[in-house]
Amino acid sequence: MNTMLRKSVLGIAGLAFTGGVFAGPIAAHADAAPVQGSKPVAVSVQGDKLIPHGVQGAQSHIDLNDEQLANAKAIIAATKKAGLPERAAVISIATSLQESKLENLGHLGDRNDHDSLGLFQQRPSSGWGTPEQITDPEYSTLAFLKGLKQVDGWQDMPLTEAAQTVQVSAYPDAYAQWEQQAADIVAHNWNS
DSSP, X not given: OOHHHHHHHHHHHHHHHXXXXXXXXXXXXXXXXXXXXOOBOSOOTTOTTTOTTOOBSSOOOOOOOHHHHHHHHHHHXXXXXXXXXXXXXXXXXXXXXXXXXXXXXXXXXXXXOTTOBBTTTXXXXXXXXXXXXXTSHHHHHHHHHHHHHTSTTGGXXXXXXXXXXXXXXXXXXXXXXXXXXXXXXXXXXXXX
16 A cells, blocks of 8 residues: 555544544454455456456355345445445445445344444444434445545545545455455446
C-alpha cells in the first residue's frame, strides 16, 4: 500500500475511535478466513464495470436462500436510490457477505461484536443509527453508501480497500473473497 493511501486509511480509522463518519463494526464473523495475498487473479467475466481490478485472491461462494437474495436485492435497490453505479452495489454486497452472509442479524449474544447489527454489522454506539434503523436493509445500505461516497477515489480502488475504509474491520482483506459472487449477484439482478 502506498504511503499516502496508508496515511489516509489510518487517518480515517482514527475517526472511528473519535466517533467520525466511518465509525463502524469490527468484523463479527471471524469464522471466515481472511484472504491472503493481493495479486489480481484471472480477469473477471463481469468486465471493467463490476470488477475493474479483477478479483483479489481466492474467492468464496455461498448458496443464497430467499431471505439472503431479498437482502441482496434490497442493497441493489438502495444503491440505485442513492444514484450510485453498479460498482457501489458490488462493494456493498461483498461487504454484507463478509459481515453477515447477507443475513439481517439481530443481537447475537456472546457471539456479538459489541452492539453490531444488521446486514453490515453496524453499531448504534458508533453512530450508524438506532437498532431499528440498522436492521432496516435500505437504511443500513444507504448509511454504508454514505460512508463509501466520502472515500476519495472509491470507484478506482480495489473492493477490499474501499470496504475496509468504511467498515474499519479487524480483517481488512476478508472482503475481497466475496467480489466475484457480489458481481454475479449484481449482474443478474441490476436490471430486474
